[in-house]
Amino acid sequence: MASTDPTPEPTAQPTGQAPAPVRHVVVVPPEVPMVGLLGARDELLRVLERAFAKADVLVRGNEITVTGAAAEVALLERLVEQMTAVLRSGQALSPDAVERSVAMLRAQVNGTGDDRPADVLTMNILSSRGRTIRPKTVNQKHYVEAIDEHTVVFGIGPAGTGKTYLAMAKAVQALQAKQVNRIVLTRPAVEAGERLGFLPGTLTDKIDPYLRPLYDALHDMLDPDSIPRLMAAGTIEVAPLAYMRGRTLNDAFIILDEAQNTSPEQMKMFLTRLGFGSKIVVTGDVTQVDLPSGTESGLRVVQDILEGIEDVHFSRLTSSDVVRHRLVGDIVDAYGRWEEARPRVSAAHGRKR
Numbered sequence: 616m617a618s619t620d621p622t623p624e625p626t627a628q629p630t631g632q633a634p635a636p637v638r639h640v641v642v643v644p645p646e647v648p649m650v651g652l653l654g655a656r657d658e659l660l661r662v663l664e665r666a667f668a669k670a671d672v673l674v675r676g677n678e679i680t681v682t683g684a685a686a687e688v689a690l691l692e693r694l695v696e697q698m699t700a701v702l703r704s705g706q707a708l709s710p711d712a713v714e715r716s717v718a719m720l721r722a723q724v725n726g727t728g729d730d731r732p733a734d735v736l737t738m739n740i741l742s743s744r745g746r747t748i749r750p751k752t753v754n755q756k757h758y759v760e761a762i763d764e765h766t767v768v769f770g771i772g773p774a775g776t777g778k779t780y781l782a783m784a785k786a787v788q789a790l791q792a793k794q795v796n797r798i799v800l801t802r803p804a805v806e807a808g809e810r811l812g813f814l815p816g817t818l819t820d821k822i823d824p825y826l827r828p829l830y831d832a833l834h835d836m837l838d839p840d841s842i843p844r845l846m847a848a849g850t851i852e853v854a855p856l857a858y859m860r861g862r863t864l865n866d867a868f869i870i871l872d873e874a875q876n877t878s879p880e881q882m883k884m885f886l887t888r889l890g891f892g893s894k895i896v897v898t899g900d901v902t903q904v905d906l907p908s909g910t911e912s913g914l915r916v917v918q919d920i921l922e923g924i925e926d927v928h929f930s931r932l933t934s935s936d937v938v939r940h941r942l943v944g945d946i947v948d949a950y951g952r953w954e955e956a957r958p959r960v961s962a963a964h965g966r967k968r
Contacts, residue, residue: 621949625679639688641695651702659698662710666717667691677739686724693720700733711938712736712751718935719753728753741784741791743836748784751938755781758930762896765928766920767886769788769874770898771914771934773947775939778898779872783832785896786868790850795868795892797849800829802872803856826853829872856881865890874899875914876906882913902950 643652653660653674664672670683670691681688696911697716698708719735722728738756741748750756750946755777757775761768762785770778772862786798830853833842845851856877871877871885889895899914906912921927934951937944 636683637682637685637688638682639692641679641692642697643679643699645677647677647699647702647852649674649677651708652698654708655780658710659708659713662713663691663694690720690724694732697732700731701736704733704737706737706747715751722753730756740781741788741836743787748781748836750781751777752932752936754930754932754936755938758932759785761928761930762894765926766893766933767889767895767927768897769914769917769929770896770932771901771918771929772936773902774898775932775937775943775947776932777936777938778900778932778962779828779870780835781831782870782896782898783829784836784869786835787833789894795894796866797868798851799864799867799869799887800826800833800851800853800872801856801859801870802826802829803874803876826855829853829870856885859885859888862886862888863890864893866892867894869893869895869948871895871897872899875901875912877913878906878910879913879916882917885915902954 654662658801660672660674667681667683667687667690667863670681670687672691673680694713698713701708701712709781716732716736716836719728719730719732723730735750735753735756737749738759739747739749740759750759756770758768758770758778759781762782770782772778783800786795786800789795790798799807830842833851833853837845842851846853852929856871867890869888874882876899877885885897886895897917901912903914904912904915918929922929934944934947937947
């Protein structure tokens with residue numbers, strides 16, 4: 616990307632006065648379509664204007680003129696450079712991608728991140744049925760990289776952060792690359808705050824409601840017609856956690872979902888199923904435990920037990936990594952503040968603390 620030299624630095628201002636604004640012109644290369652950079656009906660340009668409300672952004676032809684504080688002007692120039700890199704990779708931009716890119720660049724300025732938005736947004740995991748699955752945030756990128764680099768990975772974070780979905784994508788990728796011979800998906804059969812009572816039908820019918828989220832993810836990543844065949848052949852196995860006892864799983868990619876609903880004993884049982892040539896990913900949200908009162912979560916305990924063990928990695932995602940509706944992140948944060956503010960009851964003594 617080319618850019619013109621900024622106007623001369625303003626002369627020193629009297630003490631107490633804000634620095635004079637600077638003006639900078641960014642020239643977008645002719646091979647980069649402006650409609651891709653600015654969006655249909657300028658929707659991406661409006662995202663830029665909201666993100667840099669204190670700067671003036673003017674577009675004329677393939678030139679973007681930015682006027683404002685020097686730091687904001689420099690940041691917006693870097694953003695346009697990253698957006699251009701994403702477009703050159705053949706990927707389209709969305710308002711969400713632009714907003715996340717702004718957040719990544721601001722994190723770099725604050726010294727809390729060093730990942731380039733283009734590197735995150737163009738990291739392809741799996742292409743299936745006309746779309747590509749890729750991380751959308753820095754923490755998601757680190758999570759995916761940790762799955763490549765470690766044998767046992769824990770993905771811990773709130774709802775909507777892509778913990779299970781990205782793990783499933785990596786499992787399918789490993790199977791397609793013949794790095795493993797099968798995928799084993801499991802989760803504890805614990806009801807989320809409700810008692811469903813007697814469920815009619817066969818054993819498969821009874822456990823299917825608990826495993827439905829895993830089936831849904833599979834249908835997003837594989838040809839639906841191939842899934843029954845793969846399951847019949849044992850290449851993909853979806854089963855409740857209770858079925859794991861006594862097994863040794865070799866050459867498999869194993870995912871334990873909703874791990875916050877395991878007891879410490881169940882967590883130990885599951886982790887010791889690991890066989891040669893296998894990889895384990897454990898996902899869960901320690902703020903949504905559905906175990907009976909008084910039962911400790913195995914996901915909470917295992918962090919103290921295995922932290923620092925070689926080839927075991929804990930990836931922690933936050934509300935900023937939520938990739939569902941924007942409100943989901945706000946809801947997660949609101950509940951977190953409420954939990955911190957309310958009086959806590961001691962489990963051992965039954966009194967407020």
